[in-house]
Structures are given as structure tokens and as C-alpha cells.
Amino acid sequence: MIEPKDTIPAERDGKYQFEISYSGRELICQVVKEHDLLHVTIDENLTAELKINNNGSLTQTGGSQLPDSSIDFIKKKVLGLQA
Numbered sequence: 001m002i003e004p005k006d007t008i009p010a011e012r013d014g015k016y017q018f019e020i021s022y023s024g025r026e027l028i029c030q031v032v033k034e035h036d037l038l039h040v041t042i043d044e045n046l047t048a049e050l051k052i053n054n055n056g057s058l059t060q061t062g063g064s065q066l067p068d069s070s071i072d073f074i075k076k077k078v079l080g081l082q083a
Contacts, residue, residue, distance in 0.1 A: 018077050022046075022070060031078050038078060040066070050074065 013033050020029040020042060027043040038050040038058070048063030050071065058075050060066060066074075 016078050020070060020073055029074065029077075031074060033078060037061075038074065040074060042070075052079070 013035065016031040016033070018029055019026045021027075022029075022042055030041045032039040036052040038052065040046075040048045040050060040063070042048075042064075046064045046066075048066050049061050050058045051061045053059055056079065058071050060071065
């Protein structure tokens with residue numbers, strides 16, 4: 001299991017890594033934040049791109065279709081609970 005690590009503040013770009021429950025399994029999720037885009041890789045074979053909207057919500061703009069629950073989880077891990 002990956003231990004939660006301190007990440008740089010959400011308003012800054014950076015890399016994040018954590019476990020995510022996807023299709024009934026715990027998988028490694030890596031996110032690279034660049035300005036208002038999140039580049040997501042799950043288990044080294046699923047990729048997706050999420051756009052951070054002005055109101056703090058996320059919209060998927062490309063890649064493998066992620067369930068809303070996974071997008072919400074990624075949002076909380078990368079942008080924090082206030083986002």
C-alpha cells in the first residue's frame with residue numbers, strides 16, 4: 001500500500017501518486033497537474049485527461065472514460081476537499 005505523501009499545494013503544478021479503487025481493485029493512480037489540466041494514468045494502462053473548470057469542477061476531455069466516482073476521488077486527492 002502506498003502511504004499518503006505530502007504533495008505540493010493544488011494551485012501549483014506537480015505530480016501526485018495514490019491508490020484508487022477501480023473496477024473492484026486497488027490500483028496505482030498517477031496524476032500530473034499542468035495549469036488547468038490533469039493527466040491521469042491508472043495502473044500504467046488507462047489514461048485520461050481532465051480539465052479543471054473555473055468553478056473547481058472537473059470535466060473529462062480525453063482518454064479512457066472514467067466513472068464519476070473516480071473523477072471525484074481524483075479531485076479530492078489532487079485539489080483538496082475545498083475544490
